[in-house]
Amino acid sequence: MSVTGVEGEERDDFSKAESRQMRARSLRLLGSLVRPVRGRVVATMAVIVLSTALQVAGPALIAFGIDRGLPALRDQGDWMPVWLYVGAYLLTGVAGASFIALFQVMSARLSQAILLDLRKRVFLHTQRLSLEFHESYTSGRIIARQTSDLDSIRELLDSGLTQLVSGALYMGFTAAALVLLDPTSGLVLAVALIPLLVLTRWFQVRSQKLFRQTRVASARLIVQFVETMTGIRAVKAFRKEKRNEEHFGELVEDYRHANARVIQVFGIYDPGLVLIGNITVAAVLLVAAFRILQGDLEIGALIAILLYTRRFFDPAEEMAMFYNSYQSAAAALEKISGVLEEAPSVADPTTPIDLWKARGAVRFDQVRFSYNDDSVVIPRLELTIPAGQTIALVGTTGAGKSTLAKLIARFYDPTEGSVTLDGVDLRKLHPKDLRRAIVMVTQEAYLFSGTVADNIALGKPEATRDEIVAAARAVGAHEFIESLPDGYDTDVNKRGGRVSAGQRQLISFARAFLADPVVLILDEATASLDIPSERLVQLGLQTLLADRTAVIIAHRLSTVAIADRVLVMEHGEVIEDGTPAELIAGSGKFAQLHAAWRESLV
Numbered sequence: 001m002s003v004t005g006v007e008g009e010e011r012d013d014f015s016k017a018e019s020r021q022m023r024a025r026s027l028r029l030l031g032s033l034v035r036p037v038r039g040r041v042v043a044t045m046a047v048i049v050l051s052t053a054l055q056v057a058g059p060a061l062i063a064f065g066i067d068r069g070l071p072a073l074r075d076q077g078d079w080m081p082v083w084l085y086v087g088a089y090l091l092t093g094v095a096g097a098s099f100i101a102l103f104q105v106m107s108a109r110l111s112q113a114i115l116l117d118l119r120k121r122v123f124l125h126t127q128r129l130s131l132e133f134h135e136s137y138t139s140g141r142i143i144a145r146q147t148s149d150l151d152s153i154r155e156l157l158d159s160g161l162t163q164l165v166s167g168a169l170y171m172g173f174t175a176a177a178l179v180l181l182d183p184t185s186g187l188v189l190a191v192a193l194i195p196l197l198v199l200t201r202w203f204q205v206r207s208q209k210l211f212r213q214t215r216v217a218s219a220r221l222i223v224q225f226v227e228t229m230t231g232i233r234a235v236k237a238f239r240k241e242k243r244n245e246e247h248f249g250e251l252v253e254d255y256r257h258a259n260a261r262v263i264q265v266f267g268i269y270d271p272g273l274v275l276i277g278n279i280t281v282a283a284v285l286l287v288a289a290f291r292i293l294q295g296d297l298e299i300g301a302l303i304a305i306l307l308y309t310r311r312f313f314d315p316a317e318e319m320a321m322f323y324n325s326y327q328s329a330a331a332a333l334e335k336i337s338g339v340l341e342e343a344p345s346v347a348d349p350t351t352p353i354d355l356w357k358a359r360g361a362v363r364f365d366q367v368r369f370s371y372n373d374d375s376v377v378i379p380r381l382e383l384t385i386p387a388g389q390t391i392a393l394v395g396t397t398g399a400g401k402s403t404l405a406k407l408i409a410r411f412y413d414p415t416e417g418s419v420t421l422d423g424v425d426l427r428k429l430h431p432k433d434l435r436r437a438i439v440m441v442t443q444e445a446y447l448f449s450g451t452v453a454d455n456i457a458l459g460k461p462e463a464t465r466d467e468i469v470a471a472a473r474a475v476g477a478h479e480f481i482e483s484l485p486d487g488y489d490t491d492v493n494k495r496g497g498r499v500s501a502g503q504r505q506l507i508s509f510a511r512a513f514l515a516d517p518v519v520l521i522l523d524e525a526t527a528s529l530d531i532p533s534e535r536l537v538q539l540g541l542q543t544l545l546a547d548r549t550a551v552i553i554a555h556r557l558s559t560v561a562i563a564d565r566v567l568v569m570e571h572g573e574v575i576e577d578g579t580p581a582e583l584i585a586g587s588g589k590f591a592q593l594h595a596a597w598r599e600s601l602v
Helices: 016-076 079-126 131-136 139-181 184-230 232-235 241-293 299-340 402-410 431-437 452-459 466-474 478-482 501-515 531-542 580-585 589-601
Strands: 363-370 375-385 389-394 417-420 436-442 520-521 549-553 563-569 572-578
Touching: 016 079, 016 139, 016 232, 016 299, 016 478, 016 572, 079 139, 079 299, 139 299, 184 241, 184 299, 232 241, 241 299, 241 363, 363 580, 375 402, 375 531, 375 572, 389 402, 402 452, 402 520, 402 549, 431 436, 436 501, 436 549, 452 466, 478 501, 501 531, 563 580, 572 580, 572 589
Parallel strands: 389 549, 389 563, 436 520, 520 549
Antiparallel strands: 363 375, 363 417, 563 572
């Protein structure tokens, strides 16, 4: 199983080597996100450093005011030192607050720039990934990457990161100021750091694993929800509501349990920080009391030391409050980086060959293919399809018909051998030339939300309205489109819900006609249609297939009649090859299928 979690179920159990690999992968992604805005990062860090330094200066100024300003006022009646320290304290307070406000604005803009970059990367990269990825990585998991995982990172960048960075700086500056003011108290604080670091390390290790489990549980919830809503018709038809409710309840319980374990760990860490802080303050106060009695420490310094010691642990508690955001975001970044490092299995050529005017001749040369190194689907195929010929692929389910079509469309690459278009290996063609030359129309006839005209124009985005109407007329779709409430401007609604299956197929044919490919693949394009709808689509097919190479995966033998040549496939091999009339007249597999079909019509 892959470390990225692309194959199979979401994982939360990783070896140390896998965890190191995932952290390194996440750091690479983080570095690539920060690199374009590193100037803004430096400026933002400079602002927070100045702000923190000004805040830390406060207790020291109080100590100097008490130990130096008040004696001068008492002994000499001189107000100047007091006013100087009071003024300096007020000035650092105002300047520190101003820098905090500036930092909040700068960090917010910085985080939004990083999130914008990341969101675009996830969307664009998942679009570029090959069909193999999308067939193994469910849509629910992709949605989880784009929604809940990115929201976790947003929460960290918007609030948690500010607290973590400013808190870490504040603790460092406070410790330095305490050591400079009184090394003995600094030594007490250093001793207190030992249990603090041990506790923090325990929390880090423990919570890292638990937060991974929460991300996995969250992703499983989203996957279940998306699959249920996508297949809601099947859920209703087969009364699957109760089973879905039980399964979703189990997933919710897993998510609740994972979050409860995180809260338990945090419930140990946060009180532990408070306890260590209180013990440290008590120890500093006790040591300082003996030193004051001996005359080694002044009252103002004692107040500053206690303030520094108490303030040192305040950010630690705040950082603990936001550490869950960090761990959640870290787990989310691991998931996202895994997707972004997935390479397309069908890669674009480094030096593509331009195909200026394709004719449409397709050839399979010693092609062997298997999915994910599993059982071989196509053992060895030699096949030539001349330009302009219409081929019908016939065979039982699993015979390799759809696989052959996907290889022609280059949704997959052969494991061995090559598929060529006009003598050029498809792997050497520029994607734009390939998609312009070869178009596949599937059984689903997917329509996107938008108007009928928008859906037809997918075949040629720059097409005019006249070209769109001409394409619809050519395949026999114009009449029913004109009868829709707003004609070509009718919103087809989600997945084409406002038009019938036959009408959706005609719209997809118009889309393909407008694209004007030299090779057209119809993957069981009439399989789900009733007889009247099929006859309507058959009329559109005659125009659509004219003067172009066509490969039709035939579910119904009536579709085969328009083919010039029939290929009967079995176990990835062509077992019969000839015209429809020749094969019907014979005694092979196709003749048997044709006879059975005719008997079904009686």
